Amino acid sequence: xxxxxxSYIIGNTADKICLGIICALSVFYFVKAIFExxxxxxHPSKTMIMLILFFGWCMLGSTFLNYFLSNEVxxxxxxxxxxxxxxxxxxxxxxxxxxxxxxxxxxxxxGGFFSLINAITMFIYGYSGGLNALAERDGRTISSNYFYFAxxxxxxxxxxxxxxxxxxxxxxxxxxxxxxxxSLLFTAITTAAYVYMWSVNNMIGFFITIGIxxxxxxxxxxxxxxxxxxxxxISKFDIGWIxxxxxxxxxxxxxxxxxYSDFIVNKLNKGITLNGRTPIWERCLYYLQDQPLxxxxxxxxxxxxxxxxxxxxxxxxxxxxxRGGFIGIILFVILLxxxxxKIKNYQNNGIVMMLGWCxxxxxxxxxxxxxxxxxxxxxxxxxxxxxxILCERKxxxxxx
Numbered sequence: 001x002x003x004x005x006x007s008y009i010i011g012n013t014a015d016k017i018c019l020g021i022i023c024a025l026s027v028f029y030f031v032k033a034i035f036e037x038x039x040x041x042x043h044p045s046k047t048m049i050m051l052i053l054f055f056g057w058c059m060l061g062s063t064f065l066n067y068f069l070s071n072e073v074x075x076x077x078x079x080x081x082x083x084x085x086x087x088x089x090x091x092x093x094x095x096x097x098x099x100x101x102x103x104x105x106x107x108x109x110x111g112g113f114f115s116l117i118n119a120i121t122m123f124i125y126g127y128s129g130g131l132n133a134l135a136e137r138d139g140r141t142i143s144s145n146y147f148y149f150a151x152x153x154x155x156x157x158x159x160x161x162x163x164x165x166x167x168x169x170x171x172x173x174x175x176x177x178x179x180x181x182x183s184l185l186f187t188a189i190t191t192a193a194y195v196y197m198w199s200v201n202n203m204i205g206f207f208i209t210i211g212i213x214x215x216x217x218x219x220x221x222x223x224x225x226x227x228x229x230x231x232x233x234i235s236k237f238d239i240g241w242i243x244x245x246x247x248x249x250x251x252x253x254x255x256x257x258x259x260y261s262d263f264i265v266n267k268l269n270k271g272i273t274l275n276g277r278t279p280i281w282e283r284c285l286y287y288l289q290d291q292p293l294x295x296x297x298x299x300x301x302x303x304x305x306x307x308x309x310x311x312x313x314x315x316x317x318x319x320x321x322x323r324g325g326f327i328g329i330i331l332f333v334i335l336l337x338x339x340x341x342k343i344k345n346y347q348n349n350g351i352v353m354m355l356g357w358c359x360x361x362x363x364x365x366x367x368x369x370x371x372x373x374x375x376x377x378x379x380x381x382x383x384x385x386x387x388x389i390l391c392e393r394k395x396x397x398x399x400x
Contacts, residue, residue, distance in 0.1 A: 001018050001021060001022045002022070002084075002088065002158075002375055002376055003110060003111055003114040003115075003149075003158060003376070004018050005148055005149075006131070006132075006146065006147075006148065006149060006150050008131065008132045008133065008134065008146065009131055009148070019080055019084070022083065022084055022087055023079075023080055023083040023084070023087075025087060025091075026083040026084065026086045026087030026090070027083065029087060029090050029091050029094065030086055030087075030090050032094075033090050033093075033094055036094075042094055042097060042098075043097065044093060045093055045097075045382075045385045045386055046338050046342070046385065047093075047335070047338055047339060047342065047381060047382060047384070047385020047386070048089055048090070048093040048382060048385060050331070050334060050335040050338050051085075051089045051335065051378065051381060051382065052086060052089060052090075053331055054324075054328070054331040054332055054335050055082055055085040055086070055089075055372070056082060056086075057324050057327060057328055057331055058295070058297075058320060058323040058324035058328045058331075058372065059078050059079075059081050059082035059085070059297075059298055059323070059372065060078055060079070060082050061297075061324075061327075062294050062295050062296070062297035062298075062323060062324045062325065062327070062328070063075065063078040063297030063298045064078075064297070065294055065297065066291075066294070066296055066297040066299075067297075071296065071297070071299070072299060072300050072303045073296075073297045073298055073299050073300065074298050074299060074300045074301070077298050077301075078297060078298035081298065081372055081373050084373075084375055085372070085375060085378060088375050088376070088378050088379060088382075089378060089382060092378070092379050092382040092383070093382050093385070093386070096382065096383060096386045096389060097386065100386075100389045101172075101173045104165055104168065104169045104172075104173065105169065105173070105174075107162070107165055107379065108162065108165050108166045108169050111158070111159075111161070111162035111165070111376065112162055112166060112182075112186055114148070114149075114158075115158065115159040115162050115186070115190060116186065116189060116190070117148050118147055118148040118149045118155055118158070118159060118193075119159075119189050119190050119192075119193035120148075121147040121148040122147050122152065122193040122194075122196060122197055123193060123196060125147060126145070126147075126196055126197050127144070128144075129144050130143070130144040130145055130146040130147060131146050131147055131148065132144075132146035145197060145199075152194070152197045152199045152202065153199060153201060153202065153369050154369070154371070154374060155202075156194075156199075156201070156202045156205060156365075156369065157371075157374035157375075157376060157377050158374070158376050159190050160202075160205060160206070160209065160362075160377065161376045161377045161379055161380050162186075162376070163186065163187060163190060163206070163209060164209065164213075164354075164355065164358050164380060165379070165380075165383075166182070166183050166186055166187075167183055167187075167213050167354075168351055168354070168355065168383075168390065170183045171217075171350075171351050172351060172390055187206075187210060190206070191203075191206045191207070191210070194206060201365060201368055201369055204365070205361065205365045208361055209358060209361065212354055212357050212358060212361070213354060215354075216350040216351065216353055216354035216357075217350070234340060234344075235340045235341075235343050235344040235347060236347060236353070236356070237339065237340050237343045237344075237347075237353075237356040237357075237359075237360065238336075238337070238340035240356070240357060240360030241336045241340070241359075241360050241363055243360075244360055244363035244364045244367075245317065245333075245363065247364060247367060248315060248316060248317040248363070248366075248367045249317065251315070251367050251368075252281040252284075252285070252315050252317065252318055252367070253285070255278065276309075276310075277314045277315070277368060279309055280308050280309050280310050280313060280314050281313070281314070281315060281318060283307060283308040283309060284308050284313045284315075284318045284321070284322050285318070287307055287308065287322075288318075288321055288322065288325075291325060292321075292325055292326055293325045293326050293327060294324070294325040294327060295320075295321060295322055295323050295324045295325035295327075295328060296322060296323065297323060297324075298323065298372075308322070311371075312370070312371040312372070313370070314368060314369060314370070315366070315367055315368060315370060316363060316366035316367065316370040317329070317367075319370050319371065319372065320332055323372060335381070338385070339356075339359070339381070339384050339385060342384070342385060342387060343356050343384065343387055346387050346388065346390075346391060349387075349390065349391050351390045351391075352384075352387045352390050352391070355380065355383060355384050355387065355390070356384060356387075358380065359380055359381065359384060362377060362380070
């Protein structure tokens with residue numbers, strides 16, 4: 001259901017039915033997780049708990065608080081979006097604890113199949129009208145770059161996590177010739193699709209991800225003993241996400257990209273406003289002065305567009321601030337700290353660090369494209385929270 005065709009392909013009715021099924025299953029598995037946890041059958045990870053708190057506040061907490069403050073919000077979309085996030089968090093955490101190989105196989109198989117369909121639609125319909133028949137929405141012209149999943153930039157949130165988990169599944173569970181061929185073909189086809197559409201942010205993301213995979217390929221083959229040293233205050237992962245947050249600040253507040261305007265315009269063929277993102281960022285910063293602590297929750301689409309020109313902020317830091325305020329940012333930072341403490345004991349494992357650096361890359365890339373209503377990437381956070389399952393053997397931890 002998370003990899004279903006976009007609503008402009010299957011229609012709004014079918015899309016709402018799929019959404020209803022996801023929400024119902026999310027509630028069912030959340031209740032199941034509570035009962036199994038009480039019985040000692042299932043042990044929720046700290047990462048899962050922090051993810052639920054983070055998304056819960058940004059989607060539900062802030063939205064309901066704004067509702068009581070008489071601000072215009074969408075309770076319906078806040079609840080459905082949160083339930084979609086809740087479902088993929090809970091099911092992923094439960095299955096990764098019980099049978100990680102089976103879960104990753106299913107994710108890679110299903111996500112890979114539909115991601116290839118998306119890539120094929122990009123090759124067929126790219127530069128010839130796309131798959132979205134709408135010419136205009138919310139008073140603005142719709143681009144022709146809408147394909148099986150969504151607009152080419154937005155499909156990154158669905159295809160990219162499949163690419164990473166495909167290689168993790170190969171390294172950890174199925175190091176066979178057939179799986180290697182599939183991994184290489186999937187990487188080549190999906191990357192070529194974004195190059196064909198000249199989707200710059202996605203191209204950069206895929207090329208760097210491929211570099212990370214190659215960098216840690218040899219390390220993933222080795223079994224190492226991890227020694228936990230108390231003098232290590234922060235992990236390499238911590239350094240990475242801190243730099244990513246600083247980069248987000250410099251990009252949207254200081255607008256450091258203006259120093260490279262000639263390269264952006266003449267080499268990347270992009271506008272100096274980064275395709276209209278800078279006005280959105282500036283208006284977000286303006287409105288955030290009104291409610292910096294709690295943000296504005298999940299507003300009605302028309303309200304958000306009237307305020308910041310688009311239905312999301314096109315930046316992970318601003319989107320979190322806009323939806324959940326400083327409370328949302330604090331919860332997000334705590335989530336990253338929890339992951340950093342977890343990964344610190346496994347820094348010598350190639351697969352674990354590959355995943356960790358990919359998440360750091362995500363925070364960098366989300367500086368110009370992020371929305372709460374795209375979900376599969378969340379699996380990467382859940383998996384890193386259970387990174388012990390990626391180790392070749394049970395790690396030996398000792399205090400020094």
